[in-house]
Amino acid sequence: MRKVVLSVVALVGFAMPAIAADMPMKAAKVAEPVYVSPWDIAFGTALASDYVLRGISQSDRKAGVSGYVEPRFNINPNLQLYAGIAGYSLWTGFADAEYDIYGGIRPTFGAFAFDFGFTYYKYPGINPLLIPVGESNGDFGEVYAKVAWTVNDWLTLGANGVYSNNFANFGDSYFWVSGTAKATLPWSIFAGQGTYISGEIGYQGYENTLALAFATDTTFWNAGIGFTYKAATLDFRYSDTSLSKAECFAMVGGTNYCGTTGIVKLSFDTTLSAIK
Numbered sequence: 381m382r383k384v385v386l387s388v389v390a391l392v393g394f395a396m397p398a399i400a401a402d403m404p405m406k407a408a409k410v411a412e413p414v415y416v417s418p419w420d421i422a423f424g425t426a427l428a429s430d431y432v433l434r435g436i437s438q439s440d441r442k443a444g445v446s447g448y449v450e451p452r453f454n455i456n457p458n459l460q461l462y463a464g465i466a467g468y469s470l471w472t473g474f475a476d477a478e479y480d481i482y483g484g485i486r487p488t489f490g491a492f493a494f495d496f497g498f499t500y501y502k503y504p505g506i507n508p509l510l511i512p513v514g515e516s517n518g519d520f521g522e523v524y525a526k527v528a529w530t531v532n533d534w535l536t537l538g539a540n541g542v543y544s545n546n547f548a549n550f551g552d553s554y555f556w557v558s559g560t561a562k563a564t565l566p567w568s569i570f571a572g573q574g575t576y577i578s579g580e581i582g583y584q585g586y587e588n589t590l591a592l593a594f595a596t597d598t599t600f601w602n603a604g605i606g607f608t609y610k611a612a613t614l615d616f617r618y619s620d621t622s623l624s625k626a627e628c629f630a631m632v633g634g635t636n637y638c639g640t641t642g643i644v645k646l647s648f649d650t651t652l653s654a655i656k
Contacts (some may be wrong), residue, residue: 435600436620476505558582
């Protein structure tokens, strides 16, 4: 009897794999691929105690507001197309405001991020006394090239270059070049907050023709410290230029626009993908 029981058990044991093979199996769930849109939009706004561009105040040392919207299209993780518009308030008497319409391409190769593009400056409400005879406005365009080198996880170095053959619609050329450095500090005031120090030194040169006889080649520089939290940045900066008061007056019609100044800027920058 015992041998019969053992035989039955053995028979069942050998038969189970065959029976299991014939039983219908539930297919394992396959996770649906997550679709990531190649489109994105960056946008931001800022309030600054002074709008300084390449060492010269564009807001007569008064507080100014700015903002931008920048649609982006990522061809692949290392190549991005973009276009945008930025606006700045002005108080110098040159114009009511400044609008920058720009676009370009940003390729990335390892630790190097490049940016090549074109900016067109528009000045609504421009003072007609400040533009050349026969011209309708002071709008003009410039091409630019930039590169940022991420040296390591705390240091980034950069270089920038710009050229225009029609500065402020005067019909003459200028260029500027600069070098930048930014270091992320290894401490924070509270969780999620970041701190950095950064600086820039540059040079702007003009074609010395009759139309731009008032323009003086300029060296400019700035340095500061910033505090970040999520989309917000609070930046404290020192800025200066090599222009004398006389050179400043000849270029922009006043002596207050150039020279040593301190700038406090609160800005908010994010993208649609970051807030979804």
